[in-house]
Amino acid sequence: MDVVKHDDAETYEPDEGWERRALAGSDQFSFEWFTKPSGHSSPMHDHENEQVCLCLEGELTLHSEDGTSVTLEQYDSAFIESWETHAVENTGDGMAVGLDVFAPGRSFDFWTDREE
Template sequence: MNPVSFDDAETYEPDEGWRRVAMAGSDKFSFEWFEKPPGHSSPMHDHENEQVCICLAGELTVATEDDEVTLSKHDSVHLESNEAHRVENTGDERAVGLDVFAPGRSFDFWTDRE
């Protein structure tokens, strides 16, 4: 067993107010808790990892090149490997979500981007 305390977990803030926290994970999968301020959107991007994005609070709109879905509390969406997408807080309050990646990844995905 390998417990991770939320307060002691590795944290990264790619943009102001967009905070990500690395939770339990391995090379096979990883969990990243995140929060986004109203109006914030990640850039359109893709990665080799499959991803499930779960909305825990607020509203998140997930857009691909061909489709768009708005998630409310407890809704989720699955993104295939290399499927270009962005995640935006389209609500009026802070949005909180949980991303699950398989295989697992580290914050290097964002910190090593040009």
């Protein structure tokens, strides 16, 4: 059994206020808890991993490359296929908290080694 305490988890802050924490996982799947300040959006991106985004607090809007958007409220979730181009934005008034699940699992290298 591999236990990761939230306060001891590996963290990464791609932008100010956008914190990500690597929770327990494996090469097959990984969990990333995150906070996202009001008005913040990740850049449009894609990845080989399938992804489930779960909104734990606040409001998260997922934007697709084709211009469609869907808003998740508390406990709503969305499945994002591998290589599906998307962005995640906090369109609410307060801090949003979410959980991303990736299969296969990934590390923060996705963001740190990324070419713009």
